[in-house]
Amino acid sequence: MLLDFADFQLAWIIFSTVLIIIGLICLIIEIQVPGFGVFGVSGIFCMVVGFFILISVIENKSPGIAFYLKAIMPLAILVIIGAATVYKISKSMKEEPEIGKYEGKQGFAIEDFGKEKDGFIMLEGEYWKASSDDIISKDDEVEIVKKEREKLIVKKMNNKTKL
Numbered sequence: 001m002l003l004d005f006a007d008f009q010l011a012w013i014i015f016s017t018v019l020i021i022i023g024l025i026c027l028i029i030e031i032q033v034p035g036f037g038v039f040g041v042s043g044i045f046c047m048v049v050g051f052f053i054l055i056s057v058i059e060n061k062s063p064g065i066a067f068y069l070k071a072i073m074p075l076a077i078l079v080i081i082g083a084a085t086v087y088k089i090s091k092s093m094k095e096e097p098e099i100g101k102y103e104g105k106q107g108f109a110i111e112d113f114g115k116e117k118d119g120f121i122m123l124e125g126e127y128w129k130a131s132s133d134d135i136i137s138k139d140d141e142v143e144i145v146k147k148e149r150e151k152l153i154v155k156k157m158n159n160k161t162k163l
């Protein structure tokens with residue numbers, strides 16, 4: 001009977017260790033793959049549940065060790081979450097944002113405009129105020145040269161077809 005109880009506790013120790021390892025794997029996946037945080041939340045959940053199971057099993061055998069685990073577990077989880085957060089933030093700061101890049105994109109003129117008069121163009125389904133050194137006619141295809149505040153500077157393309 002005593003061996004059955006020991007095997008039962010061993011099974012819980014193995015189960016909690018597997019949960020902790022699955023949690024770590026999920027956190028590593030969350031760090032490596034950009035996403036919505038599902039792996040991160042799942043990893044933290046698995047680790048917390050695994051630690052609680054491990055603590056409750058160890059607490060029955062030796063309460064002194066369980067006390068130290070209770071003290072170290074929140075700190076370890078906070079360190080792991082903090083390290084993952086810092087890594088994700090530093091990784092995202094190195095990447096250049098895609099939003100706001102207009103140079104080189106193509107649109108078409110909605111009205112006539114040129115050097116002396118600003119006009120409007122259609123770019124990716126949005127109306128934009130534009131100016132150009134070229135004379136642009138309605139429906140001319142244009143390429144964005146740069147963006148100055150709320151206005152796009154464009155140049156005329158060779159062909160005259162709408163996008």
